[in-house]
Amino acid sequence: MAEQGQRGRRSFWTWGWQEDEPTPAQRLEVADLLSHSYGVKISVPEIPRIENIELRDPRITVPDTLSSVVTTDKTERVTHTYGGHFLELNRALRGDFEHPPDAVAYPDTEDQLESVLDWCDGNGYAAIPYGGGTTVVDGVSVPDSASGAVTIDMERLGKVLEIDETSRAARIQAGIFGPDLENALRPKGYTLRHFPQSFPWSTLGGWIATRSGGHYATNHTHIDDFVESIRMVTPQGWWESRRLPGSGAGPSPDRMVIGSEGTLGIITEAWMRIQKRPVFRANAGIAFPSWEQAYTAIRHLVQAKLWPANLRLLDPEEAGRAAGLDGKHALLIIGFESSDIPQGDLIRFAVEIARDNGGLIEDEQIQISGGSNETTGRDGAVGNWRSSFIGVNAGLTNGLGLITDTFETSVTWDKWPAFDAEVRDRVGRVLNETFGKAHTLSCRFTHVYTDGPAPYYTFSGMGTLGGEAEQWQAIKDVASEVLLTAGGTITHHHSVGRMHAEHWARQTPDLHEKALRAAKKTFDPNSILNPGVLFDP
Ligand SMILES: Cc1cc2nc3c(=O)[nH]c(=O)nc-3n(C[C@H](O)[C@H](O)[C@H](O)COP(=O)(O)OP(=O)(O)OC[C@H]3O[C@@H](n4cnc5c(N)ncnc54)[C@H](O)[C@@H]3O)c2cc1C
Structure with missing residues (x-):
């Protein structure tokens, strides 16, 4: 079989494909910037060559009947060892591949997929479904307990x-x-x-x-x-x-x-x-002098049920970093779109609600486009935010010692803003203990419901090279604990994986977990499918 997916070679140390990997010059530039901001000398480690990575031999033999579908090629096993969490990519960059899959399958047809699954089931091999491998919750890794593991890459069933x-x-x-x-x-x-x-x-x-x-x-x-x-x-x-x-x-x-x-x-x-596809669009980026005014405005907006396609809120820290504001103002981004209906009236209603709550925006900053109308207004902070949102690339900082991660949740409005205060206080304290003053903690709302927001927190600080995993764990433990005890969910959209299994079990009703375990026994009696994800079978 051709030993790579149809989209090309995956990168093993950043998201996506080899063509997404940043150049050494780009990594050097980021290292210089970080050295400057943290006052420490940061050097850029070499990316290991796959041929120099130590990998245990495959513990399974692929039968002839499956040799056109399943491979034990080293590069394939390396590039399917990890998902997309920064610690996983960091481990990969350090050449740590202790638990690779023994083989990788690329079924072209449902029949081939069925045969691979039967083979795994008959031999008790862990079967790990793999899409893009962007899981950030340890969703595609091989459990230590597996005596044989086959990662099933689905990209050839892609039409x-x-x-x-x-x-x-x-x-x-x-x-x-x-x-x-x-x-x-x-x-x-x-x-x-x-x-x-x-x-x-x-x-x-x-x-x-x-x-x-x-x-x-x-x-x-x-x-x-x-x-x-x-x-x-x-x-x-x-x-x-x-x-x-x-x-x-x-x-x-x-x-x-x-x-x-x-x-x-x-x-x-x-x-x-x-x-x-949408034709009519309207956008506005509205600054607020305080975080409190901004989240109050967004609550009124969502409860007015105008249903904007985009409704994002960035706290002052994040608005400064991602959208070029002054670090004191929060930024509310509103976007409407439709294939059939002009969106000008809707954005003007929304802006009115924002202004009633302290929002600052000139009329010419409202951008409206579509139909036979020309675009009016300008993009400004919204455009800055969009570029930084799309341009995200883990490879730029991988291996430089920076510990940066996110945790996301949702919570009903009655618990907000006490929830936010508690997160900032408790996570802020552990960040202080870990990094001293040189750290960041910021929040944005990625989704907003009539009954509550989905806050998404980002933290970063300069860790100790080689000690990133323990330092990250200390922060993650506090963050996960506070999400649950303050009334949120362990995840709003990043899912459970292995990383959040323990906290998922704490928030889900006991009988629900029991029912799911029983369902798993029905679908997968030998527990070969992704063992350890959601719960330990
Ligand atoms: C930079 C970045 C940004 C992200 N942004 C978002 C975001 O905005 N919203 C969001 O929700 N998530 C986000 N994520 C998390 C991740 O992208 C999502 O969880 C995504 O849905 C995973 O899709 P995937 O194809 O990469 O699946 P994988 O990572 O390959 O797998 C994820 C899980 O699904 C299982 N799985 C995969 N394919 C199948 C299948 N065909 N059948 C059964 N099980 C399967 C895997 O076994 C694993 O448990 C982000 C991750 C990164 C790295």
Whole structure:
């Protein structure tokens, strides 16, 4: 078999493909900047060559019948060892590949996928479904306990198979990457319009398996809202739900599979609700003198049910870093769009609500476009924010000692802002203990609901080279604890994986966890599918 995916070679130390890797000069530039801001000398480590990485021999032998589908090629095993969390990429950059998969499968057809799964089941090999590998919660790694493990890369099952224009839905294979999916829908004027920040490197199957959140911030936020039906293979056979626009027939089968994180079966395709591409757009970036005025404004806005496609709030720290504001003002970003209806009136209503709550914006800063109208207004801070959001690349700082991560949640408005104060206080203290004063902690709302926001916190500080894992863990432990005890969820859209399993068990009703374990026994009696994710089978 050709020993690389159809999209090219994956990078083993940053997100995406080798072509996404930053150059040594770019890494040097970032190291200089960090040396300057933290007052320490930072040198840029060499990226190891794959041929020099030590890897244990495969512990399994691929049968001849599967040799065209399954490979034990070293590069494939290396590039499928880790997901996308910064510590995983950091381990990779240090050449630490203690638990690689023994083999990687690239099924081209559902029959081949079924044969691979049967082979794993018959031999007790852990079978790890793999989409884009952008999980940030340890969702695709090989558990220490596995005596053999096969990573099943879905990218060759990556096509849009059918478009039903009457019902506005498309049958799409799970291994398709975001850009390929949109490119396939574009010629007929459609879009799925689900854009997680990892969109270029992640897949439809991964989105469904993790209940991903797109960057549209109100109304349709999670992938759940776009799923019409799912097809999945399990060690016990095929599972397929009926295409329906809605149904009251008992607990929803789809809801059981969405968010199952590869523990119940491997999703091969789904019928997804699609829509016409937007033509009319309106955006505004509104500054607020205080964080409090800004989050009060956004609550009024979302409760007015105008349903902007984008409704993001950046605290002053984050607005300074990501959108070029002065570090004292918060930034509210509002965006409306539609394929059919001009959006000018809606943005003007929204701006009025923001101004009533202290928002600062001139009329000419409202940008309106679409139809036969020319674009009016200017982009400003919104454009700055968009570029920094899209330009994210873990490879720039990997291996330089910087500890930077995010934790995200959601909480009802009645608990906010006490929730925010508690997070900043407790996480701020552990950041102080770890890094001293030279650290950052900031917050943005990625999604907003009528009953509460989804706050997303980012922290960073200069760690001790080689000690990043312990230092990160100390911070993560406090962050996870405070999310739960202050009334939030352990994750709003990054999913559970192995990283959040313990906290998920604490927040989920005991009987729900028991029911899921029983379901797993039905779908996967030998517990081969992604063991350790969600719970230890
Ligand atoms: C830079 C960056 C930005 C991110 N931004 C967002 C964001 O905006 N919103 C968001 O929700 N998440 C975000 N994430 C997290 C991640 O991208 C999502 O969880 C995404 O849905 C994972 O998709 P994937 O195809 O990469 O799946 P993978 O990482 O390959 O797998 C994720 C999980 O799904 C399982 N899985 C994958 N494919 C299948 C399948 N076909 N059938 C069954 N199980 C499967 C895997 O076993 C694993 O447990 C971000 C991650 C990064 C690195």
